[in-house]
Amino acid sequence: MRAYHLEAPSLDALRVVDVPQPRPGAGEVLVRLRAASLNYVDLAVATGAFPATLPLIPVADGAGEVVETGPDVTGLAVGDRVIPHFLPDWSAGPLPTYTSRRMRGITMPGSLADYTVVPAASLVPMPQHLSFTEAATLPIAATTAWRAVRTAVVRPGSTVLLLGTGGVSLFALQFAKASGARVIITSSSNEKLERAKALGADETINYASNPDWDLRVLELTGGVGADLVVETGGAKTFARSLNAAAAEGTVFVVGFLSGDELKTSLFPIILKMLRVVGxxxxxxxxxxxxxxxxxxxxxxxxxDQVHEFDDAAGAYAMLSRAGHFGKIAITLGDRL
Ligand SMILES: NC(=O)c1ccc[n+]([C@@H]2O[C@H](COP(=O)([O-])OP(=O)(O)OC[C@H]3O[C@@H](n4cnc5c(N)ncnc54)[C@H](OP(=O)(O)O)[C@@H]3O)[C@@H](O)[C@H]2O)c1
Structure with missing residues (x-):
């Protein structure tokens, strides 16, 4: 089968290879992948910023259809359109211990291949109104955005602050609007802010031309702040996110786009009794x-963009220069 191998932690070490098609064992399913989608973590893996088991079939997220079920698999049939979850060993409930968890496209084969074998229990049926390309974007970004909105009990009248217009932020925008919340979103691009408005954002702030965006959030909320901040920015945005949060609000700590090491005052967390949730x-x-x-x-x-299998490098390059709005996908033969 066709696959990409990441042979070393460098974008130059991404090669198309011909490898044997895997076979499903007990409790496993063979999935014909139709599309993959990039997350920031895939870039971090491909550049060595996030440790991975190499050589590796990269890219965490994908979608496809069941072509074979192994022994002991029930409830799944050939032809089912499915999404393999990024963390296949975490079925439900509390996070299992770190050592027992595999990560697709990081410590086990990922989605840049024609076929993959995954535990049957890690497959979720695709939404019927979505193409394979759209469904491939869900495992990491939609799951994370969903947990953010649910953790903060976002409801009609809540205010949600989103940083940038990447994959997590735009899913959070859509879930927050579906929950009746008011959404404030930032971006470095006025054009992306216009697109965010068209998606339902209520207020927009250009964080490049308005570096005091936290103060603008306070202004827009009558001094109250946001009930939920989805903190995707990391080191350079964290202190301002604390400042922009409402008393007893939730700062949902997701990303490290601007680095992962902090030096920040604890006082906003203490005085406003914030919930800082990893x-x-x-x-x-x-x-x-x-x-x-x-x-x-x-x-x-x-x-935002769909790249052909042969242009996976182009997809990574686009992600690395933040040229996208939402998600970047790679097609592996999407038929919808
Ligand atoms: N812990 C988790 O559960 C989890 C899950 C998913 C993602 N993540 C992490 O969350 C982060 C976002 O992931 P993603 O996949 O949504 O990324 P992405 O799609 O690559 O989003 C990148 C966008 O973030 C914005 N951005 C970059 N630097 C920023 C800054 N200093 N301030 C505000 N916005 C900034 C930019 O938006 P504009 O172009 O609009 O300026 C950029 O286009 C990454 O660090 C990722 O690894 C963590």
Whole structure:
């Protein structure tokens, strides 16, 4: 079968190879992948910023159809359109211990291949209104955004602050609007802010031309702040996110786009009694819940660009220069 191998932690070490098609063992399923989608972590793996088991079939997220079920698999049939979850060993409930968890495209084969074998229990049925390309964007970004909105009990009247217009932020925008919240979103690009408005954002702030964006959030909320901040920015945005949060609000700590090492005052957390909650994506059950919400609210993922299999390097390059709005996908033969 066709696959990409990442042979070393460098974008130059991404090669198309011909490898044997894997076979499903007990409790496993063979999936014909139709599309893959990039997350920031895939770039971090491909550049050595996030440790991975190399050589590796990279890219965490994908979608496809069942072509063979192994022994002891029930409830799945050939032809089912499915999404393999990023963390296949975390079915539901609390996070298992770190050592027992595999990560697709990081410590086990990922989605840049014609076929993959995954545990049957890690498969979630695709939303019926989505193409394979759209469904491939769900495991990491939609699951994370779903948990953010659910953790903060976002409801009509809540204010949600989103940093930048990447994959997690735009899913959070769609879930927050479906929950009746007011959404404030930042971006370095006025054109992307216009697109965010078209998706339902209520207020926009250009963080490049307005570096005091936290103060602008306070201004827009009458001094109150946001009930939920989805903190994707990391080191350079964290202190301002604390400042922009409402008393007893939730700062959902997701990303490290501007670095992962902090030097910040604890006082905003203490004085405003903030809930600072770490995110580690979510379980298969969380993805299932996100899919249920996507089905019910008829949400369509924002797939900004679709690259052909042969142009996977172009997809990575686009992600690395933040040239996208929402998600970047790679097609492996999407038929919808
Ligand atoms: N812990 C978890 O569970 C989890 C899950 C998913 C993702 N993540 C992490 O969360 C982060 C975002 O992931 P993603 O996949 O959504 O990324 P992405 O799609 O690559 O988003 C990148 C966008 O973030 C914005 N951005 C970059 N630097 C920024 C800054 N200093 N301030 C505000 N916005 C900034 C830019 O938006 P504009 O172009 O609009 O300016 C950029 O286009 C990454 O660090 C990723 O690894 C963590």
């Amino acid at each position: 995110s580690n994506t979510g379980s298969v059950a969380d993805l299932r819940e996100a899919v249920r919400a996507i089905n019910t609210a008829r949400i369509r993922p924002v797939v």
